[in-house]
Amino acid sequence: MQRGGKARGRRVRVLFLSHRLPYPPLSGGAIKRWKVAEYLGRNYDLGVSVLCAPEDLPHKQDFLRRVSLVQFSETLISRPRSLLNLLRSGSRGLPLAVYRNDAALFKAQVEKAATFFDVLYLDSLLVLPAVPPMFGGKIVLHAHNAEYMIWRRYAGREKNPVRRAAVLLEGGRMRRYEALACQRAGRILAAPHDQTFLCGLGVNPEKFLDTFHFGDETLLARPDVAFSETEPALLHVGSLDWEPNLDGLLWFLEKVWRGLKQKHPQLRFYILGQGGGERLRAAARGLAGVRMTGFVEDLEPYHRRCRLFVAPLRFGGGMKVKIINAMYRGIPVLTTPIGAEGLETADGRHLSIAGDAAKMLRDADHLLRDAASWTCMRDEARQHARERFDWERVYGPLRKAIEE
CATH class of the missing domain: 3.40.50.2000 (Glycogen Phosphorylase B;)
Incomplete structure (x- = not known):
């Protein structure tokens, strides 16, 4: 040939x-x-x-x-x-x-x-x-x-x-x-x-x-979102019928969310995606601030509103496109070593990579409060995505x- x-x-x-x-x-x-x-x-x-x-x-x-x-x-x-x-x-x-x-x-x-x-x-x-x-x-x-x-x-x-x-x-x-x-x-x-x-x-x-x-590299062309334009809110986007996503969210709601909510009473968590079933709905029921929206076609309003993206994967494989899209858009990401596989990223620079609930809570609390650290991670993540995810x-x- x-x-x-x-x-x-x-x-x-x-x-x-x-x-x-x-x-x-x-x-x-x-x-x-x-x-x-x-x-x-x-x-x-x-x-x-x-x-x-x-x-x-x-x-x-x-x-x-x-x-x-x-x-x-x-x-x-x-x-x-x-x-x-x-x-x-x-x-x-x-x-x-x-x-x-x-x-x-x-x-x-x-x-x-x-x-x-x-x-x-x-x-x-x-x-x-x-x-x-x-x-x-x-x-x-x-x-x-x-x-x-x-x-x-x-x-x-x-x-x-x-x-x-x-x-x-x-x-x-x-x-x-x-x-x-x-x-x-x-x-x-x-x-x-x-x-x-x-x-x-x-x-x-x-x-x-x-x-x-x-992911969707056109997100790189969109303007930066400033810390002051966001609200204390977390975002997750992904199929809720995929067991790694579902397992990670159930773990996050049980091990991280309650402690984070105590530190940030106004905090909201938007969970976007189809599926989830009764297991996730039961876990979210009664948790103030948790919003399950279902499928959303236009993510830009959530990208501009939410201060952090959450991908708390405990198992899975491959490169996680939802994380890459968040990096393209400049939303600091909370994830795990499984979530960061293959992305060639450094903890605390391009992403927050937490192997346990205590570190994820600390990192989330810090990024929700500290505009300078948040802005630095936004810029480093976008530059890394621009250079590596072509x-x-x-x-x-x-x-x-x-x-x-």
């Missing part, structure tokens, strides 16, 4: 496979999905085959208008998380997340389309079942995270022995499947810290190319994975 997007004198043909429509770019994974699809459409003959959840369908035409494609197909699927589906996935030896995205129609569409393409780009390992066994071109796998490590860390936090055993069982299935996906791929795009974990599965390190999970760092390795 020649450089410059050419294969035997023509443009390289890339088939993008995903378990979600790559639009709209409203969350971390969705932003990366969209930016990659947009880039591939500009530089190659791009086809897209996707599994669509019902909520994706209203955005289909917007996506088709915004990206240049030579082929498109979608398969509607709605297979919920349930005990029955967990048992069915276990009977097939598949992780539940993979089983929920395994559809015969999707496989048939991909098999038919793949004969016309040079490269299959797998947006995640969830679409591996659709890869034709006899496909003779290049397979590029995008590893969003070292998935098995998320399950391992989750098990380490689980106190209920029955739930812990179930988590370990599911984590074992994911570990085996993740190793299979990496073995099948010719090239693997993964964040540097995730590559270390994936090498632990026996993956050839020469397959890896660095990738990163960045999408060109994603496109170069992506181009190499496809063309070389």
Whole structure:
């Protein structure tokens, strides 16, 4: 395959496979999905085959208008998380997340389309079942995270022995499947810290190319917010159905919020995002100042109002786009060592990184009061994000994975 997007004198043909429509770019994974699809459409003959959840369908035409494609197909699927589906996935030896995205129609569409393409780009390992066994071109796998490590860390936090055993069982299935996906791929795009974990599965390190999970870089163009323009308020943005987010918020409300509220009686905590269920609502019920708003499309009023962003993750994987977006916008961030993974940041300079509740409370109290420290962290975070979280760092390795 020649450089410059050419294969035997023509443009390289890339088939993008995903378990979600790559639009709209409203969350971390969705932003990366969209930016990659947009880039591939500009530089190659791009086809897209996707599994669509019902909520994706209203955005289909917007996506088709915004990206240049030579082929498109979608398969509607709605297979919920349930005990029955967990048992069915276990009977097939598949992780539940993979089983929920395994559809015969999707496989048939991909098999038919793949004969016309040079490269299959797998947006995640969830679409591996659709890869034709006899496909003779290049397979590029995008590893969003070292998935098995998320399950391992989750098990380490689980106190209920029955739930812990179930988590370990599911984590074992994911570990085996993740190793299979990496073995099948010719090239693997993964964040540097995730590559270390994936090498632990026996993956050839020469397959890896660095990738990163960045956010909405247009936030860098917005003017600085002054300390005096903010109010004593905390902000969290993210899917509340994702267990690492939910676990972290439950921990924060129990271990940090009450003490912080005593020091700052006017403090408010805005929790933005869909989901959460009864566990989070029960924890927030009766806590003065806690506001669960649901999904909010325009975050700018909250970015300008809230003095601190909170991402109290105790397990998870990959680079946390919600933190990067807060840094782009200049909102000082309270997080944990897990939240800061892969960001190349220094505690007290770019972020507050707390390994325990006592330090997180102290740091939050200080930043809520001290305008000079707050302003310094705002400026350092924005400059670091401007220098390090540039999408060109994603496109170069992506181009190499496809063309070389």
